[in-house]
Amino acid sequence: MTGGxxxxxxxxxxxxxxxxxxxxxxxxxxxxxxxLPYGPLYGNVKEAMQGESMDSSVKWVRKYGGIVRFYNLxxxxxxxxxxxxxxxxxxxxxxxxxxxxxxxxxxxxxPEGLFSLEGSFHRSARxxxxxxxxxxxxxxxxxxxxxxxxKMADKMSSLIGSQDSSKLNMQKLIKSATMDVIGLAxxxxxxxxxxxxxxxxxxxxxxxIASQAMSLISSLPFYDLLPLKSNKKxxxxxxxxxxxxxxxxxxxxxxxxxxxxxxSKLLSARYEGKDEGLSDTALRDHIVxxxxxxxxxxxxxxxxxxxxxARNPDMQEKLHAELSLITDYKTITGEDLESFxxxxxxxxETLRLYPAASAILRNAVNDDIINGYExxxxxxxxxxxxxMMRTQVENGEIFDPNRFLSPGGESIRLLPFGIxxxxxxxxxxxxxxxxxxxxxxxxxxxxxxxxxxxxxxxRSIILKPSPDVELYVTRRx
Numbered sequence: 001m002t003g004g005x006x007x008x009x010x011x012x013x014x015x016x017x018x019x020x021x022x023x024x025x026x027x028x029x030x031x032x033x034x035x036l037p038y039g040p041l042y043g044n045v046k047e048a049m050q051g052e053s054m055d056s057s058v059k060w061v062r063k064y065g066g067i068v069r070f071y072n073l074x075x076x077x078x079x080x081x082x083x084x085x086x087x088x089x090x091x092x093x094x095x096x097x098x099x100x101x102x103x104x105x106x107x108x109x110x111p112e113g114l115f116s117l118e119g120s121f122h123r124s125a126r127x128x129x130x131x132x133x134x135x136x137x138x139x140x141x142x143x144x145x146x147x148x149x150x151k152m153a154d155k156m157s158s159l160i161g162s163q164d165s166s167k168l169n170m171q172k173l174i175k176s177a178t179m180d181v182i183g184l185a186x187x188x189x190x191x192x193x194x195x196x197x198x199x200x201x202x203x204x205x206x207x208x209i210a211s212q213a214m215s216l217i218s219s220l221p222f223y224d225l226l227p228l229k230s231n232k233k234x235x236x237x238x239x240x241x242x243x244x245x246x247x248x249x250x251x252x253x254x255x256x257x258x259x260x261x262x263x264s265k266l267l268s269a270r271y272e273g274k275d276e277g278l279s280d281t282a283l284r285d286h287i288v289x290x291x292x293x294x295x296x297x298x299x300x301x302x303x304x305x306x307x308x309x310a311r312n313p314d315m316q317e318k319l320h321a322e323l324s325l326i327t328d329y330k331t332i333t334g335e336d337l338e339s340f341x342x343x344x345x346x347x348x349e350t351l352r353l354y355p356a357a358s359a360i361l362r363n364a365v366n367d368d369i370i371n372g373y374e375x376x377x378x379x380x381x382x383x384x385x386x387x388m389m390r391t392q393v394e395n396g397e398i399f400d401p402n403r404f405l406s407p408g409g410e411s412i413r414l415l416p417f418g419i420x421x422x423x424x425x426x427x428x429x430x431x432x433x434x435x436x437x438x439x440x441x442x443x444x445x446x447x448x449x450x451x452x453x454x455x456x457x458x459r460s461i462i463l464k465p466s467p468d469v470e471l472y473v474t475r476r477x
Contacts (some may be wrong), residue, residue: 035069091420113289132265199472203235297356351416358386
C-alpha cells in the first residue's frame with residue numbers, strides 16, 4: 001500500500017513537471033518577449049555564469065534589447081529589465097504591484113529593518129528615518145569624515161615609511177576607513193578598524209556583512225538550524241554586535257545624549273501622528289541595516305575608483321589639479337565638495353561602471369503590461385541597473401568621467417542607489433563620504449598599478465574587486 005502511494009506521488013510530480021515544461025516552452029505569454037532559448041533543467045544558468053559579473057546581462061541586453069526573457073534553474077521564467085523607463089515604471093509609478101524578494105537571511109538578521117519591511121510598515125519607518133539622512137543631517141557628519149580621512153592618510157604614510165613608494169592593499173585600508181566612518185556615524189562609537197582590523201567587533205561586523213549569512217544557500221528556511229561551523233561563527237558575531245548595540249541603546253536612553261550620530265536622531269524620532277518612537281529592537285535593526293548597507297558598498301565603490309585612477313594617470317592628475325584649487329583641504333565644507341565638478345564626475349562614472357548593487361529582484365503581484373508585453377502575476381523580474389548603465393552610453397565599458405561634462409552628459413541615467421520608495425536612504429551620506437575620502441587620498445598620494453595584477457569583478461551580492469586591489473602608493477611633495 002505504501003509503495004503504491006509513493007508511486008502515485010512520483011507519477012503526479014512527473015506529470016506536473018511535464019505540464020510545467022509544456023506550458024513554459026509553448027504557451028507562456030512571456031514567449032513574446034525576445035530572449036534566450038528554453039532549458040527545462042539548467043535554464044540559461046551556464047550562459048549567465050560566463051565571464052565576470054554583469055558580462056552576460058550586458059551581452060543579452062545588447063543582443064535582445066532592454067527587456068529580455070531568460071530561464072533560471074528548472075526552467076523558471078524570469079525577465080531582465082535594463083530599459084530605464086521600464087525600470088522607473090516598476091519601481092516608481094507602479095511600485096505597489098511589484099514586491100521585493102527579501103532573502104530569508106536578511107529577514108533573520110534585521111527583521112524590523114528597512115530591508116525587511118513592506119507596504120505601510122515600510123512607509124511609516126521610511127518617513128520616520130528620512131530626517132536622519134537629509135542633506136543637512138549628512139553635512140553634520142563632515143567632521144567625522146575629516147577625522148577618519150586624516151587617520152587613513154596618516155596610516156598610509158606610516159606604511160610607506162621612509163621609502164619613495166610602497167605597495168599597499170588599498171582595498172583593506174579603504175574597508176577599514178569606511179568601517180570606522182560607519183561606527184562613528186551610526187553610534188558615535190570608534191570601532192578602531194584602522195588601528196586594529198582584527199578586533200572582535202570589527203571582525204563580527206565584517207562577518208555579518210559579507211558572510212555566508214548573505215549568500216543564496218543561507219536563505220533556505222532551515223539553514224540557520226543546521227549545526228554548521230559557519231552558522232556558529234555567524235551567531236557568535238551577531239551576539240557580539242547585539243551586546244554592543246543594546247549596551248549603547250540602554251546607555252543613550254538613560255543619559256539622553258544628543259550628538260550628530262544616526263542613533264541619536266532615531267532615538268528622538270517619533271512615528272507620524274503618534275507620541276511613539278522606536279523600540280530597542282527596531283533601533284538595533286535600523287542601525288545594523290545602515291551599517292550593512294553603508295560599509296561594503298562605499299568601500300567597494302571607492303576601491304574601484306582608486307583602481308581606475310591608477311589605470312588612468314591623466315584622469316588622476318586632472319582630479320588632483322581640481323582638488324588643489326582649495327589650499328587647505330582639511331577644512332573643506334559640503335559646499336566645497338559640491339563645487340568640484342570633475343570629482344563629482346569621477347564618483348558618478350565609478351557608480352555607473354561599478355554599481356555596488358548591480359541588480360535587484362521584484363515579483364509582479366497582478367497582471368500588467370511593460371513595454372507592450374504581457375507580464376502575468378507571479379512573474380519574477382530582474383531589474384539590472386548595471387546592464388542599463390553600461391549599455392546606454394557609447395563605449396560603456398570604459399572609465400571616462402569626462403562623459404558627464406560633455407554635451408548631453410546631464411541626460412545619462414544613473415541608478416546606482418535604486419529609485420522609488422525603496423531607493424537607498426543613505427545615498428547622500430555615501431556620496432559625501434566617498435568624495436571627502438577621495439580628496440584626502442588624491443591630494444596626499446599618487447597611485448599606480450601593480451604590473452601583472454589582474455583584477456576581476458567578483459560575482460557576489462556586492463560588486464567587489466577580486467583579488468584585493470593592491471596599488472603602488474607614493475607621497476605627493
